[in-house]
Amino acid sequence: MSYEEDGVLELEDLNLPSEERLKKGPTAIIECIENIPCNPCVDACPFNAISMEKITDIPEIDYEKCIGCGTCIPACPGLAIFVVDISKEKAMITIPYEFLPIPEIGDKVKALDRKGEIVSEAKVIRVKKNENKTNTVTIEVNKEMGMIVRNIKVVK
Template sequence: MSLGYLERGYLEKDELPPFPSEERLKKRAVAYIECPQPIPCSPCFESCPSNAIEMKNINDPPKVDYEKCTGCMKCIRVCPGLAIFMLRLRDDGMGEVTLQYEFLPWLKKGDRVKLYNRKGEEVGEGVVNWVLPPERNDNTSLVRVEVPAELIFEVRAVKPVR
């Protein structure tokens, strides 16, 4: 069994969960869960109203059925591991990544942000086009950023442009 990601602290391409189809990504946002390790944790599974998350027991890593996922964002609101990302491809050739954000200053719609990949390398700049304010989710804000389409499987963190 490869434990490569446990030496590095990030997932390499071949360790990522299967990608949703382009067609599905274009329909509406879909939950993409980067949680490969068996840990005793199940709030995403318990919060999913459409049974799109499969988990055999509390230690089983979650698997998302992308066709069943409605993009309702219930799971990303509760994930304590900050491991869920909502991904979407728009018709205008741009992509969108929604992630959990717990830092000051809080981000607002229209803010420009620097984009970072899983290793913490800067991969570009993007614009926040929607937020769930922190007070509505026990101080975990949800931030949706507009990114180039090819970066939706890359961008995993944002920091405000100063």
């Protein structure tokens, strides 16, 4: 089933970095599929790794320029950018997070897939509060979950 039918993106719907690039270290993954006038991610990237020909195009990442700094994550009003690092034993995923309560470093949380279903446990590694209220949370999950997990559920 396509995202146009059920609203859920699949990996084949996305422009993803190569396996080789993913093994090099963190990189942003843009899961934006809407051709709407929006380009804050382009302006936010200090490495000029994100580009768009027209303001209504879907943003594209130059994965050789992207260092996975995550500056683009809170800039995206659609919460459609994540940083994934599967270069080590565990996967690290940085997600946009606008819910309360905000998790704390060391918290164990439920890791959710694109459907919002619990697929794993995760450990909160970093929390960055941003002025625009789109916080970023970095979680650690098993490596095979790196391209699957896209949100968390805080259980207090």
